[in-house]
Amino acid sequence: MTDFQLGLLAVGTLAVAGVVVYNKIQERAARRRTEQAFGPARADALLGGASPRREPTLEPVHRKPEHEDSDAHEALPDPRLDYIVELHCRQPVPPAIFLEHWTRLEHRFGWRALAAAMQSGSWRRPVPGERDGYERYRAALQLVSRAGVTSEAELIEFRSEVENVAARLGATAEAPEMKQALESARETDRLCADADIQVVFHLVPPAGSGFAPQNVDAAASAAGFSQGSDGRRALRDARGGVLYELAQDQDAGEEGKAGGLSLALDVPHVADLRRTFESMVRCARQLADTLGASLVDDNGRALDERALAAIGGQLEAVRRSLEERGLPPGGALAARLFA
Numbered sequence: 001m002t003d004f005q006l007g008l009l010a011v012g013t014l015a016v017a018g019v020v021v022y023n024k025i026q027e028r029a030a031r032r033r034t035e036q037a038f039g040p041a042r043a044d045a046l047l048g049g050a051s052p053r054r055e056p057t058l059e060p061v062h063r064k065p066e067h068e069d070s071d072a073h074e075a076l077p078d079p080r081l082d083y084i085v086e087l088h089c090r091q092p093v094p095p096a097i098f099l100e101h102w103t104r105l106e107h108r109f110g111w112r113a114l115a116a117a118m119q120s121g122s123w124r125r126p127v128p129g130e131r132d133g134y135e136r137y138r139a140a141l142q143l144v145s146r147a148g149v150t151s152e153a154e155l156i157e158f159r160s161e162v163e164n165v166a167a168r169l170g171a172t173a174e175a176p177e178m179k180q181a182l183e184s185a186r187e188t189d190r191l192c193a194d195a196d197i198q199v200v201f202h203l204v205p206p207a208g209s210g211f212a213p214q215n216v217d218a219a220a221s222a223a224g225f226s227q228g229s230d231g232r233r234a235l236r237d238a239r240g241g242v243l244y245e246l247a248q249d250q251d252a253g254e255e256g257k258a259g260g261l262s263l264a265l266d267v268p269h270v271a272d273l274r275r276t277f278e279s280m281v282r283c284a285r286q287l288a289d290t291l292g293a294s295l296v297d298d299n300g301r302a303l304d305e306r307a308l309a310a311i312g313g314q315l316e317a318v319r320r321s322l323e324e325r326g327l328p329p330g331g332a333l334a335a336r337l338f339a
Contacts, residue, residue: 076123077114077140077151080326083181084140089153089171092133095126101165112142143185191325195318203261203293211291219290223283244280268338271330275318
């Protein structure tokens with residue numbers, strides 16, 4: 001190898017090393033700029049310590065990114081929550097054939113996808129084993145829930161897939177304008193955010209003590225609370241629906257004794273909101289008297305008549321707002337929206 005070739009090799013090596021060093025410098029500089037803009041890396045909130053006690057007033061309920069086990073798949077499409085595409089078949093199509101094509105959409109969109117068939121002037125869920133065919137079907141996508149509003153891209157995809165199903169069935173598809181449907185869904189989402197609240201009271205034991213578990217059990221039983229298969233202790237209506245729950249606060253009591261207790265009412269899921277709230281207030285006072293507890297807020301202030309009346313007034317405003325939107329608390333649509 002000549003001196004000239006050795007020189008070129010050395011220059012090339014130095015150039016590569018220079019590029020590597022330059023990239024490292026730029027990487028470190030970018031990291032410093034990021035930390036300056038957003039702060040240093042933080043621990044994952046989900047892996048942190050216990051959350052603070054909840055305020056014994058009106059509170060927002062954290063939205064869930066995933067839909068938990070619910071009756072949404074039993075519901076029928078409704079324009080107040082859903083984007084509905086109606087299929088008109090040239091001749092009756094058996095539900096089994098329709099569902100064969102529909103299954104792919106259910107897998108893609110999960111619980112948000114709903115289907116219905118027109119039978120004798122009313123809509124019902126299509127059943128695979130039925131022999132009779134139907135000329136009209138509905139394919140719907142729930143646009144808003146506690147997880148937020150469906151994206152425009154997903155809605156476009158859903159509509160396209162339904163139109164493909166219609167083509168395979170030899171049917172025509174009628175669909176509303178997507179922009180208007182999404183605007184309406186965003187309005188409903190804002191309402192959902194404002195109404196997605198709980199009423200929470202705290203029962204605090206006397207200073208330096210706690211509640212004996214057997215006393216809590218006896219007081220809860222006397223107040224009408226029962227423990228469900230899910231382990232939740234709640235007061236239920238005649239059909240078994242939860243009106244409000246009784247749970248132990250995260251504050252620890254004395255050894256062998258329970259700490260404070262909390263009563264929680266999930267506003268959108270209660271049908272008779274005013275009467276249920278009044279019942280919860282009476283129950284809280286009864287438990288406080290029985291256990292020798294104080295009904296207080298997080299600052300140690302008693303929940304007096306004025307504070308409770310203010311909460312009741314806020315609940316009435318929430319109820320009116322939901323009913324004006326056609327989503328009364330405790331109703332089937334509210335259950336879907338706030339599932």
